[in-house]
Amino acid sequence: MKQQAKITLVGAGPGDPELLTIKGLRAIQSADVILYDALVNRELLKEAPSHALKIYVGKRADNHRYSQDEINLMLVQYAFSNGHVVRLKGGDSFVFGRGHEEITYADAFGIETVIVPGISSCISVPELQRVPVTRRGVNESFWVLTATTKNGCLSKDLRIAAQSNATAVILMGIRKIAQIAEIFARQGKGNTPVLVVQNGSLPSERKLLGTVNDIAKKVVNEGIGAPGIIIIGEVVALHPELAVAEANRSTKYDLRSTTNVT
Ligand SMILES: C[S@@+](CC[C@H](N)C(=O)[O-])C[C@H]1O[C@@H](n2cnc3c(N)ncnc32)[C@H](O)[C@@H]1O
Structure with a gap:
């Protein structure tokens, strides 16, 4: 029936x-x-x-x-x-x-x-990369933005998000990554870490780590395309690969200082 x-x-x-x-x-x-x-x-x-x-x-x-x-x-x-x-x-x-x-x-x-x-991909895709969109002591909020508005233009909200300390989670922005990076660089965020993920949660998932200054070039070189998400903010430094690199740097420093002492 x-x-x-x-x-x-x-x-x-x-x-x-x-x-x-x-x-x-x-x-x-x-x-x-x-x-x-x-x-x-x-x-x-x-x-x-x-x-x-x-x-x-x-x-x-x-x-x-x-x-x-x-x-x-x-x-x-x-x-x-x-x-x-x-x-x-x-x-x-x-x-x-x-x-x-x-x-x-x-x-x-x-x-x-x-x-x-x-x-939603806006939280789960970074989360599967072990990047939290908020973290106590690192940032207090996150923005979820679309890069592309109804008329195909770049969203004006990107500029406002770039002025804050919030994590910016940007959807529908892979093709506009160079323009997005420029907006953040103009706010003095050239060295802020960036994570880009294509096909998050799927076997075909690909990810890229970089900074606002170099991410656009990396995306082009690696051929990352849609659907992809862009995460810009200090929380990206918590990604295991960046955290390990940081830990190695500190360990080397510690070892050197120990050598100097002995
Ligand atoms: C029209 S929006 C829809 C978003 C969806 N309603 C959500 O909550 O995730 C489509 C955009 O979401 C992002 N997206 C959705 N799934 C994704 C995934 N698995 N990996 C990366 N980005 C994804 C991409 O930016 C894509 O262009």
Whole structure:
């Protein structure tokens, strides 16, 4: 029997399928239709019932995108025609995910809507690199920014973030890394450590460590591309590779001073 019209917005997490919540998994397992985005791990679709329609609404190879209006309409139409629609998005649906736009649109039709938060890349991707976005005594806050605004321009908030001592977590910024680095360098942060991670949490994950002054060159040389996240701030110095380098430097110093004493 067809289920009643219902839409569940599910955050699928950063990529590793095991980082989906139990509630998200249960929603997928009871879906009649799944509308999913580019950054959703396709492994999750295997959890859907065999009758469920699985429709990709992300950017396509021919560069055609469903417009937001088209996606909104599909959500509502499929809910009325097929029953339970799961809208599956990368990370968390409310972090640069347009989830709020979609759920508000559906609410206006009186359809039952449910929200299942997901693990956002903005915290989990640095965390998997053992870099905390906050750390007592190092910094007191973090900003989550998009480099690219609706009209394709660089966000003006980057300049304000660069003036603070907060950790800056920048999404959708890999292609604009040189401009971003310049903004931070102009605020006297040329030596601030930077971490760049592509495909965080997946077997294809790649990471780069550098400073504001050299990161743009490194990204180009290493061919790091989207989807990638940029973390700028003193917390990056806590990355195990940098912490080990620092510890080695101190050990060498200690040894030398011991030699001098004897
Ligand atoms: C449209 S935003 C969606 C963010 C998502 N809602 C979230 O909470 O993570 C897409 C951007 O998120 C970042 N991103 C998402 N997943 C990522 C991952 N696994 N590794 C690195 N960056 C990722 C990239 O900056 C990517 O361009």
